Amino acid sequence: MPDTFYTVSPHWGWYAVVEFFVAGLAGTSAGIAALLWLFSRNRDDRLVARWGFGIAMVGSVLSGLLLIADLKRPDRFWHMLLFSETLLPTFLKWWSVMALGAWALFVFGGTSFLIFVGSLAEAGRLPRGLAFLGREPIGTILAFVAGLAGTFYAGYKGVLLNATNRPLWGNTVWLGALFFASGMAAACVLLLLITRRRAPATSAWLGQLLFGALGVTLVVALGLLFSLQGSVLRLVLGNVYGVILALTLVFGVLLPLILTWRPQLLGRYAIPSLAVLVLAGAFLLRVAVILSSEAA
Amino acid sequence: MAEPMGFFTDTSVCIGCKACEVACKAWNQLPARNGGKVQLSGMSYDNTVSLSGIQWRHVKFIEDFTPDRSTGRWLMMSDVCKHCVRAACLEACPTGAIIRTEFDTVVIQQDVCNGCRACVSACPFGVIEINPETNTAMKCTLCYDRLQAGLVPACAQACPTQSIQFGPLSELRQRAQQRLEQLHAQGVTQARLYGHDESILGGLNSFYLLLDEPEKYGLPSNPQLPSTRVPAAAALSTATAVVLGLLGLVGLRKQRMDQLAAAAKQGNDGE
Numbered sequence: 001m002p003d004t005f006y007t008v009s010p011h012w013g014w015y016a017v018v019e020f021f022v023a024g025l026a027g028t029s030a031g032i033a034a035l036l037w038l039f040s041r042n043r044d045d046r047l048v049a050r051w052g053f054g055i056a057m058v059g060s061v062l063s064g065l066l067l068i069a070d071l072k073r074p075d076r077f078w079h080m081l082l083f084s085e086t087l088l089p090t091f092l093k094w095w096s097v098m099a100l101g102a103w104a105l106f107v108f109g110g111t112s113f114l115i116f117v118g119s120l121a122e123a124g125r126l127p128r129g130l131a132f133l134g135r136e137p138i139g140t141i142l143a144f145v146a147g148l149a150g151t152f153y154a155g156y157k158g159v160l161l162n163a164t165n166r167p168l169w170g171n172t173v174w175l176g177a178l179f180f181a182s183g184m185a186a187a188c189v190l191l192l193l194i195t196r197r198r199a200p201a202t203s204a205w206l207g208q209l210l211f212g213a214l215g216v217t218l219v220v221a222l223g224l225l226f227s228l229q230g231s232v233l234r235l236v237l238g239n240v241y242g243v244i245l246a247l248t249l250v251f252g253v254l255l256p257l258i259l260t261w262r263p264q265l266l267g268r269y270a271i272p273s274l275a276v277l278v279l280a281g282a283f284l285l286r287v288a289v290i291l292s293s294e295a296a
Numbered sequence: 297m298a299e300p301m302g303f304f305t306d307t308s309v310c311i312g313c314k315a316c317e318v319a320c321k322a323w324n325q326l327p328a329r330n331g332g333k334v335q336l337s338g339m340s341y342d343n344t345v346s347l348s349g350i351q352w353r354h355v356k357f358i359e360d361f362t363p364d365r366s367t368g369r370w371l372m373m374s375d376v377c378k379h380c381v382r383a384a385c386l387e388a389c390p391t392g393a394i395i396r397t398e399f400d401t402v403v404i405q406q407d408v409c410n411g412c413r414a415c416v417s418a419c420p421f422g423v424i425e426i427n428p429e430t431n432t433a434m435k436c437t438l439c440y441d442r443l444q445a446g447l448v449p450a451c452a453q454a455c456p457t458q459s460i461q462f463g464p465l466s467e468l469r470q471r472a473q474q475r476l477e478q479l480h481a482q483g484v485t486q487a488r489l490y491g492h493d494e495s496i497l498g499g500l501n502s503f504y505l506l507l508d509e510p511e512k513y514g515l516p517s518n519p520q521l522p523s524t525r526v527p528a529a530a531a532l533s534t535a536t537a538v539v540l541g542l543l544g545l546v547g548l549r550k551q552r553m554d555q556l557a558a559a560a561k562q563g564n565d566g567e
Contacts, residue, residue: 001511003420003516003517003518003519003520004420005516006420006421006422006514006515006516006519007417007419007420007421007422008346008416008417008419008422008424008425009416009417010413010414010416010417011413011416012413031537031541032544035541035544035545035548036548039545039548040548040551040552042551042552042555045548071410071411071412072410072411072412072413072426072431072432073409073410073411073431073432074410076391076408076409076410076411077410079390079391079392079393079408079410080390080391080410080412083391083392084391084392084407084408085392085408090390090391090392093390093392095387095523096387096388096389096390096414097388097414097523097526098388098390098412098414099390099391101390102390151537151541155530155533155534155536155537156533158529158533159526159529159530159533162522162525162526162529163388163418163522163523163525163526163529164388164414164417164418164522165384165417165418165419165420165519165520165522166417169417170520170522170525173525173528173529173532174529174532175529176529176530176532176533176536177529177532177533177535177536180533180536180537180540181536181540184540201551201555204551205544205547205548205551208543208547209540209543209544209547212539212540212543213540216536216539216540220532220536
């Protein structure tokens with residue numbers, strides 16, 4: 001019997017499912033926005049980047065609130081960032097995955113907020129005096145840090161599960177890659193849905209990135225399933241969660257992959273349909289992975 | 297630092313009296329389960345069922361019977377936190393609430409823990425859980441307060457058969473080895489020590505003499521430190537991010553080249 005079968009569940013439950021979904025979406029949105037902000041001066045690209053940073057900012061706030069609400073002692077949430085006895089930052093304990101994640105969220109949220117404000121000011125939506133936050137060199141640094149911290153945070157969620165001894169989570173090393181790729185697909189499709197009319201020049205690029213993210217998600221998901229022992233698969237996924245995972249891979253990953261490749265199949269409904277499938281798929285993927293192990 | 301201290305639990309002399317459970321609860325002022333209402337588990341004489349945030353000692357009753365129940369035996373074992381030398385909970389804790397004491401034991405500081413449950417999922421033995429009254433993670437402290445006062449932990453003090461022995465680890469290991477040899481000489485060839493050496497998580501400061509394989513007692517034979525998976529998981533995650541990032545950059549470059557080509561074509565057409 002695998003050694004992960006002797007542990008108990010942390011009961012992170014639905015808070016974790018929603019938080020992991022938001023983290024993947026927000027973190028990779030920041031990554032996409034940073035790519036556009038740092039490597040393009042195109043008007044459409046800037047608009048999409050602004051939306052990306054906006055999603056990242058809202059997502060990081062929501063993520064933080066969900067994490068605090070999920071603590072059994074939310075009044076001590078700050079213990080995640082500072083050691084309560086010395087007030088030194090907890091990232092000094094870098095070998096604790098959760099301590100690094102808490103700081104990544106803090107940095108990611110802060111920089112996303114600042115660059116979002118800067119980008120709005122640059123576009124004339126906020127006082128011009130704040131535009132320095134979007135211009136070089138500060139804007140470049142903020143975009144780079146937000147993108148990097150967001151990318152880290154999106155992948156970290158899976159690595160956090162790998163750093164446990166629970167069935168499934170502790171029997172593979174593929175979850176970080178899976179959550180990152182799936183989060184990026186969700187971010188691409190959301191940005192595509194929001195900006196397809198106002199930034200048509202960037203839509204094609206987002207479509208290519210979505211195709212790549214869905215392809216990688218599928219490959220990584222298969223890698224994950226092949227990396228698991230039969231007994232783990234039977235215990236954790238030989239139930240309703242296995243069915244959810246299978247349906248998610250077919251309708252939330254494979255079908256959108258085909259639709260991205262051949263968008264003419266659904267005509268003008270292609271992007272809204274893709275958005276529903278990919279976002280629901282990303283969410284259900286986390287439902288299957290998180291709740292199946294919790295229930296085992 | 298004081299000499300490393302720990303428990304040696306000799307399951308061959310455990311009689312399942314649960315004096316250790318009661319003593320632990322009494323000393324540590326742990327609340328009753330189900331508000332004190334008796335709830336039978338249907339699992340042999342074991343109504344405690346498992347270790348938890350309010351149950352830091354748990355006597356397991358293992359009915360090892362043949363299917364027709366013509367022959368069988370009882371295996372009993374008082375389970376507790378293993379106070380691992382390489383403790384997964386201590387590594388995982390983001391707040392620094394879990395510390396290693398001067399006695400080489402592992403303790404959760406209740407005024408620091410924020411109930412994130414990273415330790416719960418990291419422990420390979422399923423020892424730690426949340427105490428619903430304090431909403432913090434709790435487990436055996438190896439009676440840290442009693443040790444500081446020079447006393448023996450409550451469970452070891454209460455054990456009538458010396459199944460739970462407390463003392464300096466070096467001394468306990470010697471005693472365990474002698475007892476193992478004695479059992480082997482008596483023909484109990486399945487007897488074995490669990491966690492007495494460095495092979496399991498660098499050594500367990502609460503180790504056992506078992507009468508069968510560990511799995512029979514609900515113990516993993518080869519528990520892992522979850523942090524050992526982090527480098528590979530992080531590398532795969534990073535590789536995925538790099539692949540998708542490069543895909544994005546290549547796409548942006550192609551977009552720019554297409555725009556330049558279109559602009560050049562417009563210019564040529566204009567001329």
